[in-house]
Amino acid sequence: xxxxxxxxxxxxxxxxxxxxxxxxxxxxxxxxxxxxxxxxxxxxxxxxxxxxxxxxxxxxxxxxxxxxxxxxxxxxxxxxxxxxxxxxxxxxxxxxxxxxxxxxxxxxxxxxxxxxxxxxxxxxxxxxxxxxxxxxxxxxxxxxxxxxxxxxxxxxxxxxxxxxxxxxxxxxxxxxxxxxxxxxxxxxxxx
Amino acid sequence: xxxxxxxxxxxxxxxxxxxxxxxxxxxxxxxxxxxxxxxxxxxxxxxxxxxxxxxxxxxxxxxxxxxxxxxxxxxxxxxxxxxxxxxxxxxxxxxxxxxxxxxxxxxxxxxxxxxxxxxxxxxxxxxxxxxxxxxxxxxxxxxxxxxxxxxxxxxxxxxxxxxxxxxxxxxxxxxxxxxxxxxxxxxxxxxxxxxxxxxxxxxxxxxxxxxxxxxxxxxxxxxxxxxxxxxxxxxxxxxxxxxxxxxxxxxxxxxxxxxxxxxxxxxxxxxxxxxxxxxxxxxxxxxxxxxxxxxxxxxxxxxxxxxxxxxxxxxxxxxxxxxxxxxxxxxxxxxxxxxxxxxxxxxxxxxxxxxxxxxxxxxxxxxxxxxxxxxxxxxxxxxxxxxxxxxxxxxxxxxxxxxxxxxxxxxxxxxxxxxxxxxxxxxxxxxx
Ligand SMILES: Cc1cc2nc3c(=O)[nH]c(=O)nc-3n(C[C@H](O)[C@H](O)[C@H](O)COP(=O)(O)O)c2cc1C
Ligand code: SF4
Ligand code: FES
Numbered sequence: 156x157x158x159x160x161x162x163x164x165x166x167x168x169x170x171x172x173x174x175x176x177x178x179x180x181x182x183x184x185x186x187x188x189x190x191x192x193x194x195x196x197x198x199x200x201x202x203x204x205x206x207x208x209x210x211x212x213x214x215x216x217x218x219x220x221x222x223x224x225x226x227x228x229x230x231x232x233x234x235x236x237x238x239x240x241x242x243x244x245x246x247x248x249x250x251x252x253x254x255x256x257x258x259x260x261x262x263x264x265x266x267x268x269x270x271x272x273x274x275x276x277x278x279x280x281x282x283x284x285x286x287x288x289x290x291x292x293x294x295x296x297x298x299x300x301x302x303x304x305x306x307x308x309x310x311x312x313x314x315x316x317x318x319x320x321x322x323x324x325x326x327x328x329x330x331x332x333x334x335x336x337x338x339x340x341x342x343x344x345x346x
Numbered sequence: 347x348x349x350x351x352x353x354x355x356x357x358x359x360x361x362x363x364x365x366x367x368x369x370x371x372x373x374x375x376x377x378x379x380x381x382x383x384x385x386x387x388x389x390x391x392x393x394x395x396x397x398x399x400x401x402x403x404x405x406x407x408x409x410x411x412x413x414x415x416x417x418x419x420x421x422x423x424x425x426x427x428x429x430x431x432x433x434x435x436x437x438x439x440x441x442x443x444x445x446x447x448x449x450x451x452x453x454x455x456x457x458x459x460x461x462x463x464x465x466x467x468x469x470x471x472x473x474x475x476x477x478x479x480x481x482x483x484x485x486x487x488x489x490x491x492x493x494x495x496x497x498x499x500x501x502x503x504x505x506x507x508x509x510x511x512x513x514x515x516x517x518x519x520x521x522x523x524x525x526x527x528x529x530x531x532x533x534x535x536x537x538x539x540x541x542x543x544x545x546x547x548x549x550x551x552x553x554x555x556x557x558x559x560x561x562x563x564x565x566x567x568x569x570x571x572x573x574x575x576x577x578x579x580x581x582x583x584x585x586x587x588x589x590x591x592x593x594x595x596x597x598x599x600x601x602x603x604x605x606x607x608x609x610x611x612x613x614x615x616x617x618x619x620x621x622x623x624x625x626x627x628x629x630x631x632x633x634x635x636x637x638x639x640x641x642x643x644x645x646x647x648x649x650x651x652x653x654x655x656x657x658x659x660x661x662x663x664x665x666x667x668x669x670x671x672x673x674x675x676x677x678x679x680x681x682x683x684x685x686x687x688x689x690x691x692x693x694x695x696x697x698x699x700x701x702x703x704x705x706x707x708x709x710x711x712x713x714x715x716x717x718x719x720x721x722x723x724x725x726x727x728x729x730x731x732x733x734x735x736x737x738x739x740x741x742x743x744x745x746x747x748x749x750x751x752x753x754x755x756x757x758x759x760x761x762x763x764x765x766x767x768x769x770x771x772x773x774x775x776x777x778x
Binding site for chain 2: 173174175177178180181182183184185187188209211218219222223224225226237240241242243245246247279280281282283284285286287288292295296297321323324325327333336337339
């Protein structure tokens with residue numbers, strides 16, 4: 156195995172142990188997050204290896220991976236910027252924020268990532284933060300009431316290697332790091 | 347009317363210590379669980395039944411009745427699944443409830459587990475709630491360490507394990523049977539019912555699925571009783587409800603109100619009125635899947651019955667407010683585009699219908715629409731409602747049908763003028 160080797164394999168085993176022996180297929184989503192945290196997106200190799208770990212076909216794993224927007228099947232920026240444009244955010248000016256995210260990051264509409272490989276911009280459906288619209292997530296960390304100016308600042312900060320402090324919770328400094336937290340294999344910090 | 351009542355779900359929101367186990371215990375936490383441990387499972391079900399607590403995830407099904415459906419003689423394990431997928435546009439109360447008071451959810455979940463003899467509960471959290479899932483993981487670890495979860499709950503010899511499972515960005519996974527498929531490692535597509543999850547749910551075993559807010563009401567019901575619970579709200583919709591107000595209001599936010607509170611009170615007293623003092627145009631009472639209402643519905647009470655009578659639904663009580671500068675066609679377009687994006691693709695009316703509806707709405711909004719498009723919209727709305735595999739398509743239909751019903755002139759103006767009458771550059775021409 157190329158992806159699930161050494162410590163990553165140990166993480167995979169801890170994920171498998173969460174689910175009943177007879178239902179290990181339930182581990183497919185956290186395993187996809189784990190693979191994404193290693194390679195920056197879910198590669199063909201990862202799909203095959205997850206299938207081997209779970210005793211299902213690569214196609215069955217891909218059927219799951221392709222169903223969800225948070226699994227990326229193609230090369231992805233170091234940072235993923237998610238901008239909600241659903242109604243509550245739209246009513247508060249989200250479309251201009253979405254534009255600003257593209258301009259500032261250099262991601263052309265419809266492209267997977269910026270030429271420098273730093274950014275992916277994703278149009279989100281409701282992020283569940285409609286009370287602080289327009290809502291944005293950078294590497295799945297929330298930024299509240301984001302204006303186009305603030306969006307440009309955030310992107311400039313990321314370019315300069317800064318990790319912006321989120322509105323709530325810890326900061327993840329990359330899409331890979333956030334994916335690792337999503338796999339649930341990190342020690343949880345004290346409340 | 348002025349809103350005066352003893353807050354329940356939000357009563358400790360000004361005390362950040364309740365996020366931790368000690369703070370929660372200091373406020374009387376895990377006493378409902380202790381009480382439940384001293385009761386028979388049938389008695390737990392009975393008290394929740396007589397409280398009249400109804401599911402807060404959208405459908406309003408009585409929680410105690412749902413728990414009572416679970417067969418106990420199948421020889422299979424039973425499961426409790428917490429629905430923390432919260433993805434209905436406009437809805438964010440589950441998020442804040444968990445951020446501020448995570449142990450109350452675990453306590454309600456554990457009581458539900460006792461009621462149906464469940465030893466493993468699953469919490470399905472939408473992937474985007476990464477921080478909230480970490481808050482819950484911390485709370486779970488602390489609850490295990492203190493013996494409120496685990497192999498010997500509060501020394502009773504009973505086992506309750508909690509497993510947190512993260513989604514990955516799919517609205518449909520909030521639908522309970524799609525959620526179960528997702529949790530089993532399949533594509534998140536709904537299952538045919540019957541069998542209902544209570545009989546054949548997770549891993550083909552009897553399963554209770556409840557919303558976060560539903561379960562967070564349970565500890566108090568055990569401690570204070572069913573009659574206490576019924577002191578607020580209406581006869582058929584007892585208790586309080588979290589409402590989220592967003593869009594064009596002065597103070598967006600999550601607010602707790604007794605069920606039956608008129609929309610006007612929520613809008614004016616809690617949310618500070620329409621942004622900038624503008625006129626109210628339209629509002630969704632329970633997220634984008636509930637038919638939109640108008641300023642003619644300001645006095646409608648926010649409860650299951652009153653909203654049904656007004657031609658809509660309480661849903662998740664997610665109120666999105668549009669003012670007189672917002673174009674209804676434009677807003678409907680955005681909402682329908684959501685349903686087209688989130689359609690799981692399993693059945694034709696939803697998969698194709700939401701796609702076509704989006705195209706027609708987009709061309710109307712762009713000024714490319716024709717008179718023939720309006721009957722097409724009516725047709726789509728009629729054919730989507732109650733005719734698809736699951737209720738997601740009813741959400742699509744609700745947007746189409748309610749916007750056409752309440753704002754026919756605005757649709758017609760788009761066709762007649764060949765442009766959106768409300769685009770900023772045309773504001774001076776806003777029809778009165
Ligand atoms: C498309 C769709 C999405 C849904 N999303 C959610 C959700 O995110 N959270 C939720 O609790 N219920 C959601 N529901 C309702 C659930 O299917 C189910 O009725 C609910 O979880 C039951 O819990 P309750 O009785 O405590 O409300 C959704 C239903 C549909 C049709
Ligand atoms: S109505 Fe839509 S979401 Fe529901 S099963 Fe059919 S295609 Fe899937
Ligand atoms: S509509 Fe944007 S977060 Fe809900």
